[in-house]
Amino acid sequence: MFASTVSLSTPFLSTLTLAPKPECCPSIKLVPRIGVEKPARLKSMIVGCKKENQEVGFQVGERLYLGMDFGTSGARYALIDKQGTIHAEGKREYPQFLREERMDWPLSWKTTLFSLLEDVPVHLRPLIASISLDGTSATTLIIDSNTGEPLARPYLYNESCPDALPLVKSIAPVNHTVCSGSSTLCKLVSWWNNDNSDKKSAILLHQADWLLWLLHGQLGVSDYNNALKVGYDPELDSYPAWLLSQPYSRLLPIVKAPGTSIGHLTEDIKTQFGFPEDCVVCTGTTDSIAAFLAARATKPGKAVTSLGSTLAIKLLSTTRIEDARYGVYSHRLDDKWLVGGASNTGGAVLKEIFTDGQLEKLSEHINPMEASPLDYYPLKSVGERFPVADPKMEPRLHPRPESDVEYLHGILESIARIEAKAYILLKDLGATQVDEVFTAGGGAKNEKWTKIRERILGLPVTRATQTEAAYGAALLALKGAQIPI
Numbered sequence: 275m276f277a278s279t280v281s282l283s284t285p286f287l288s289t290l291t292l293a294p295k296p297e298c299c300p301s302i303k304l305v306p307r308i309g310v311e312k313p314a315r316l317k318s319m320i321v322g323c324k325k326e327n328q329e330v331g332f333q334v335g336e337r338l339y340l341g342m343d344f345g346t347s348g349a350r351y352a353l354i355d356k357q358g359t360i361h362a363e364g365k366r367e368y369p370q371f372l373r374e375e376r377m378d379w380p381l382s383w384k385t386t387l388f389s390l391l392e393d394v395p396v397h398l399r400p401l402i403a404s405i406s407l408d409g410t411s412a413t414t415l416i417i418d419s420n421t422g423e424p425l426a427r428p429y430l431y432n433e434s435c436p437d438a439l440p441l442v443k444s445i446a447p448v449n450h451t452v453c454s455g456s457s458t459l460c461k462l463v464s465w466w467n468n469d470n471s472d473k474k475s476a477i478l479l480h481q482a483d484w485l486l487w488l489l490h491g492q493l494g495v496s497d498y499n500n501a502l503k504v505g506y507d508p509e510l511d512s513y514p515a516w517l518l519s520q521p522y523s524r525l526l527p528i529v530k531a532p533g534t535s536i537g538h539l540t541e542d543i544k545t546q547f548g549f550p551e552d553c554v555v556c557t558g559t560t561d562s563i564a565a566f567l568a569a570r571a572t573k574p575g576k577a578v579t580s581l582g583s584t585l586a587i588k589l590l591s592t593t594r595i596e597d598a599r600y601g602v603y604s605h606r607l608d609d610k611w612l613v614g615g616a617s618n619t620g621g622a623v624l625k626e627i628f629t630d631g632q633l634e635k636l637s638e639h640i641n642p643m644e645a646s647p648l649d650y651y652p653l654k655s656v657g658e659r660f661p662v663a664d665p666k667m668e669p670r671l672h673p674r675p676e677s678d679v680e681y682l683h684g685i686l687e688s689i690a691r692i693e694a695k696a697y698i699l700l701k702d703l704g705a706t707q708v709d710e711v712f713t714a715g716g717g718a719k720n721e722k723w724t725k726i727r728e729r730i731l732g733l734p735v736t737r738a739t740q741t742e743a744a745y746g747a748a749l750l751a752l753k754g755a756q757i758p759i
């Protein structure tokens with residue numbers, strides 16, 4: 275494990291100022307005041323938002339910023355203005371495309387990307403100044419640099435390549451972030467050692483990088499959040515020498531800060547969707563960092579727990595902590611560090627047992643102030659990443675009580691205990707002590723779960739004003755638009 279406190283330049287959070295809000299409600303009905311014309315002919319648009327039957331518009335020609343989140347179970351978009359007001363939002367499930375009896379994830383993600391763009395109200399598209407998006411971390415694609423098409427099936431965020439671990443451990447510093455079977459570097463090395471396809475034209479991209487490439491057309495660009503788990507050092511702002519000396523280092527993408535303008539939309543995309551000539555595409559981030567950005571927690575000690583399909587924890591710390599023994603790593607954010615990790619526990623386990631409606635109904639009958647005697651380790655399948663890095667950890671969801679209310683209570687409480695263990699671990703490893711937890715993701719809506727977590731964490735737990743990672747991605751688009759290419 276190593277911990278360091280560094281001063282890093284190019285602050286993000288402090289450079290990103292949201293203009294003062296005109297009186298406008300967060301979730302709004304758009305009421306175009308003038309006839310909606312074909313985007314190509316549209317000169318400018320005053321768009322109102324409804325608040326108690328008033329229409330509050332904003333300056334003609336003001337711009338909008340599009341963020342998209344490609345999470346575990348589906349994708350979302352959020353369209354905001356420079357005050358951070360949401361002008362449109364939507365979501366899509368991933369379509370199931372099979373190829374050789376396996377899910378064709380690249381086709382599903384690409385289809386979902388273009389479906390989300392179709393869902394953006396056509397009369398708002400000409401106002402969009404920039405686009406960014408987030409994806410699941412360490413979801414790795416090996417791409418043919420001649421075509422942009424995948425040379426192999428993607429390695430998903432929670433997949434592990436233990437075959438590559440001994441070699442990766444032999445080149446990387448002790449307990450470095452890449453020394454985990456689910457790291458991007460292990461996936462790259464596993465492909466390099468086992469795949470017989472033509473390696474000359476191969477490049478590595480993360481899910482977010484590849485989806486952004488479909489919009490800007492420049493292959494081989496990533497961000498220092500997505501690139502962390504392939505070995506990029508956001509403190510050095512470069513790949514380390516021990517990695518650059520490897521034969522496969524030529525597959526690595528160039529790395530920019532999240533929310534950096536890469537270039538304009540391709541002509542095809544502009545024409546197909548009616549986006550403006552000056553719309554830029556910005557580097558993205560990972561889904562749990564986008565959720566952190568959405569929460570707008572800016573002080574050390576503030577943390578965001580993303581209760582999505584997985585449990586991802588991000589604590590804003592002045593100290594950088596890396597320790598693969600526990601699945602702990604630090605993402606750079608501005609001049610501070612987002613210390614944390616991602617557990618395989620979380621909503622995906624709940625989804626296998628209960629529908630969202632059942633979760634809502636059953637939760638009504640839970641007394642959150644009463645401790646559940648049930649002790650589970652809820653996992654969908656074998657293997658855990660954090661706060662215990664154990665690829666062989668077995669799920670534990672039995673004995674199952676007669677009552678589904680008691681069963682759900684036990685699962686929610688057990689996930690809360692894992693969350694508490696994670697925050698205690700971060701403190702013991704030297705991170706800034708957590709003093710408040712914001713919640714993002716689908717689980718944030720469960721008030722009983724929030725109360726259970728407050729009791730077990732012994733901390734105030736509040737639902738972030740914005741819980742969707744897509745909002746955080748939109749903030750990155752806003753940042754990128756403020757800094758010209």
Ligand SMILES: Nc1ncnc2c1ncn2[C@@H]1O[C@H](COP(=O)(O)OP(=O)(O)O)[C@@H](O)[C@H]1O
Nearest residue numbers: 345346347582583621622624625715716717720
């Ligand atoms: N009322 C609820 N209580 C707890 N969890 C919930 C509730 N409603 C939905 N969820 C969980 O939220 C998860 C989806 O959250 P989301 O943030 O959309 O996930 P992701 O982006 O990781 O796909 C699902 O796994 C679901 O089980």
Ligand SMILES: O=C(CO)[C@H](O)[C@H](O)COP(=O)(O)O
Nearest residue numbers: 410411560561562584586616
């Ligand atoms: O669990 C995940 C998918 O939802 C990702 O692993 C999650 O994004 C955590 O990775 P990171 O901390 O690098 O963002």
